[in-house]
Amino acid sequence: MPAFKTLDDLTDIAGKRVLVRVDLNVPVTDGKVSDTTRIERVAPTIKELSEKGAKVILLAHFGRPKGEPVADQSLSLIAPAVEEVLDQKVAFAADCIGPVAADAIARMENGDILLLENTRFHKGEEKNTPEFTAELAKNGDIFVNDAFSAAHRAHASTEGLAHHMPAYAGRTMQAELEALEKGLGNPARPVVAIVGGAKVSTKIDLLSNLVKKVDALVIGGGMANTFLAAQGIDVGKSLCEHDLAETAKQILATAKDAGCAIVLPEDGVVAREFKAGADNETVDIKAIPADAMVLDVGPKSVAAINDWISKASTLVWNGPLGAFEIAPFDAATVSAAKHAAEETRAGKLVSVAGGGDTVSALNHAGVADDFSYVSTAGGAFLEWMEGKELPGVAVLSSSK
Numbered sequence: 001m002p003a004f005k006t007l008d009d010l011t012d013i014a015g016k017r018v019l020v021r022v023d024l025n026v027p028v029t030d031g032k033v034s035d036t037t038r039i040e041r042v043a044p045t046i047k048e049l050s051e052k053g054a055k056v057i058l059l060a061h062f063g064r065p066k067g068e069p070v071a072d073q074s075l076s077l078i079a080p081a082v083e084e085v086l087d088q089k090v091a092f093a094a095d096c097i098g099p100v101a102a103d104a105i106a107r108m109e110n111g112d113i114l115l116l117e118n119t120r121f122h123k124g125e126e127k128n129t130p131e132f133t134a135e136l137a138k139n140g141d142i143f144v145n146d147a148f149s150a151a152h153r154a155h156a157s158t159e160g161l162a163h164h165m166p167a168y169a170g171r172t173m174q175a176e177l178e179a180l181e182k183g184l185g186n187p188a189r190p191v192v193a194i195v196g197g198a199k200v201s202t203k204i205d206l207l208s209n210l211v212k213k214v215d216a217l218v219i220g221g222g223m224a225n226t227f228l229a230a231q232g233i234d235v236g237k238s239l240c241e242h243d244l245a246e247t248a249k250q251i252l253a254t255a256k257d258a259g260c261a262i263v264l265p266e267d268g269v270v271a272r273e274f275k276a277g278a279d280n281e282t283v284d285i286k287a288i289p290a291d292a293m294v295l296d297v298g299p300k301s302v303a304a305i306n307d308w309i310s311k312a313s314t315l316v317w318n319g320p321l322g323a324f325e326i327a328p329f330d331a332a333t334v335s336a337a338k339h340a341a342e343e344t345r346a347g348k349l350v351s352v353a354g355g356g357d358t359v360s361a362l363n364h365a366g367v368a369d370d371f372s373y374v375s376t377a378g379g380a381f382l383e384w385m386e387g388k389e390l391p392g393v394a395v396l397s398s399s400k
């Protein structure tokens, strides 16, 4: 466990401006937050600081807006859900730096909570520029990072700020690291990992280390299409990053050398439209129609994945197997989630799953409570699993 200061070390903070980095990158359907797990997990930190009389200033990102304001990635859309979960008034400022933020902070009383606009509306956030970090730092006396799920990003609000002021781990940051160490520090073998989802370009690189740590890697979701295409399979209009074919091939070679089995889909459920109830059919993975996209792995693939879950003593899972938000493309994810839950309940499996959408998918399947541990983190959790130092955690340990 890294040595960092926690909220236990934060006394006498009444009236202090505490900048709290949280992860509010939550799933949204039809403009409404569809899974509040990440908000629920950071609520204890926010409440504790507020009860101690601090002025609690929340920093967060939402989506990937590329350094400019985008209306549907405004945190004003998330603020009502934060207020509902906390059952406490949460003010909102339409910028995270400059006079808009400063004025809102000047109006705060002790114990108040203020949410600042999406940090990624500024280019300096992801670039972690000294100028932007200094602007953010003007708004606080103390930095608390409770966004474990964004700790693999060395951004201004996850890493830079800790160089400007005393920095502490929030309750969720602390709990996540403790739980992962307990559950996966020395995992029982065989270890099976499932990686799916849509963030192919940001997650594919970490698979080359992951295959050295696990006995089998099941690849589903949008990630699978990239691997299939790399093997010369025509994936039609599926979500696929063709320019990552070489990376995918190298990962397959590394897995072979490491003795890690790779499990790719044998069949897929395809549709021509990305909408609920769209006409769909199950096809062999080598017969994907050119005008269709794979939106879920097919029944043969699910049976194979469930067999691997049965063989596993430890399961780590990030990324849904299909576009689970729209029926019937949730079938594979729900089936695998239910099977992993059964094996866990029977005491045969330690199951650890993480990621904003993965948690939402497990909740959708009704089995999140049956998993051994559910992390709020996806990419950060996988990087932790690789044994990588997470910049957002490392900087807390070095903070004075």
Ligand SMILES: Nc1ncnc2c1ncn2[C@@H]1O[C@H](COP(=O)(O)OP(=O)(O)O)[C@@H](O)[C@H]1O
Pocket: 196, 197, 198, 199, 200, 220, 221, 222, 239, 294, 295, 296, 318, 319, 320, 321, 322, 323, 324, 325, 354, 355, 356, 357, 358, 359, 377, 378, 379
């Ligand atoms: N075959 C697919 N085609 C398109 N999108 C997919 C497919 N499979 C999964 N997805 C999408 O992946 C998203 C989740 O991916 P990701 O963000 O990587 O997961 P997490 O948030 O759990 O880390 C979901 O919105 C889901 O609809």
Ligand SMILES: O=C(OP(=O)(O)O)[C@H](O)COP(=O)(O)O
Pocket: 023, 025, 063, 064, 149, 150, 153, 199, 202, 354, 355, 356, 357, 376, 377, 378, 379, 380
């Ligand atoms: O949702 C997140 O990560 P996840 O999809 O890996 O769970 C985090 O908020 C990080 O977001 P990012 O991958 O856009 O940096």
